Amino acid sequence: MLVNMKKILEIAEAEGYAIPCINTPNEETVRAVIGAAEELNTPIIIDHAQVHDSLIPIERIGPIMLKYAKEARVPVCVHLDHGSDYEFVMRAVKVGFPSIMYDCSALPFEENVEKVAQFVKFAHAAGITVEAELGIMASTDEDTHDDDPEKRVLTNEDIREFFTEPAEAKEFAERTKCDALAVCFGTMHGIYAEPPVLDIDRVKELREAIPDDTRIVMHGASGVEFDQVQNAITAGCSKVNYYSYMAKATTKFVADKVAETDGKIAYHELQEAAYEFMKGYAKDVIKAFKNGK
Numbered sequence: 001m002l003v004n005m006k007k008i009l010e011i012a013e014a015e016g017y018a019i020p021c022i023n024t025p026n027e028e029t030v031r032a033v034i035g036a037a038e039e040l041n042t043p044i045i046i047d048h049a050q051v052h053d054s055l056i057p058i059e060r061i062g063p064i065m066l067k068y069a070k071e072a073r074v075p076v077c078v079h080l081d082h083g084s085d086y087e088f089v090m091r092a093v094k095v096g097f098p099s100i101m102y103d104c105s106a107l108p109f110e111e112n113v114e115k116v117a118q119f120v121k122f123a124h125a126a127g128i129t130v131e132a133e134l135g136i137m138a139s140t141d142e143d144t145h146d147d148d149p150e151k152r153v154l155t156n157e158d159i160r161e162f163f164t165e166p167a168e169a170k171e172f173a174e175r176t177k178c179d180a181l182a183v184c185f186g187t188m189h190g191i192y193a194e195p196p197v198l199d200i201d202r203v204k205e206l207r208e209a210i211p212d213d214t215r216i217v218m219h220g221a222s223g224v225e226f227d228q229v230q231n232a233i234t235a236g237c238s239k240v241n242y243y244s245y246m247a248k249a250t251t252k253f254v255a256d257k258v259a260e261t262d263g264k265i266a267y268h269e270l271q272e273a274a275y276e277f278m279k280g281y282a283k284d285v286i287k288a289f290k291n292g293k
């Protein structure tokens with residue numbers, strides 16, 4: 001069943017756990033993630049990232065995501081991840097996404113507030129939920145920093161300056177009325193240079209400061225020890241984005257499979273095996289974020 005994010009975040013809040021949000025840049029991943037959620041009878045969020053649009057445009061993968069979501073036996077939210085251009089965000093609206101992240105976090109505070117508040121008005125009238133971001137999520141993604149490899153090595157100390165301030169988060173949520181807010185407290189996008197250390201007290205302070213109807217989102221969870229993710233969830237994160245390490249693990253699985261069969265495995269069999277592997281991986285992620293519930 002296709003839903004917007006409000007419904008799913010309400011379930012997460014009531015149950016005291018977090019719902020994973022996983023990138024699904026091809027049909028196998030869409031099937032694997034929704035299949036995992038169905039087997040565990042839990043709601044799930046699948047998303048398309050603007051940075052993946054050069055790989056597969058939203059007009060091609062979006063209708064596939066929406067079709068599987070509608071047919072699913074559990075609530076599935078189809079979400080746009082990090083839409084940073086208004087034009088791109090409107091493409092997601094046109095394709096029929098019921099949930100959109102409008103990320104203006106690179107802009108000064110006032111501009112971020114104004115742009116998000118204006119979009120929320122339009123989106124809520126159309127039944128679309130909105131996620132925003134405050135504080136800058138550092139990124140080690142090659143596609144963001146391919147020009148300067150130095151920038152891809154960020155330490156835990158380096159990223160403290162990007163952390164979200166609770167008082168600003170409160171004002172932001174009150175003025176924009178966004179449904180979800182991505183905040184920074186120790187994670188980053190991509191592959192970590194050293195084991196990340198999350199500031200759990202910061203999550204608690206943020207949760208206390210932000211109005212209840214804006215749920216807290218953690219990005220860049222893959223690569224963080226599950227224990228730390230669980231502490232962040234207990235402290236108040238309701239949606240947790242996860243992807244990079246699942247993609248890496250699947251690449252290794254596929255490489256091993258090809259080696260194991262001496263390259264004799266047919267491509268369609270490889271694809272199906274990768275689907276089963278990703279489904280198992282997604283199930284582990286969902287279970288970890290449910291904190292044993």
Ligand SMILES: [Zn+2]
Pocket residue numbers: 082137189219220241
């Ligand atoms: Zn993110």
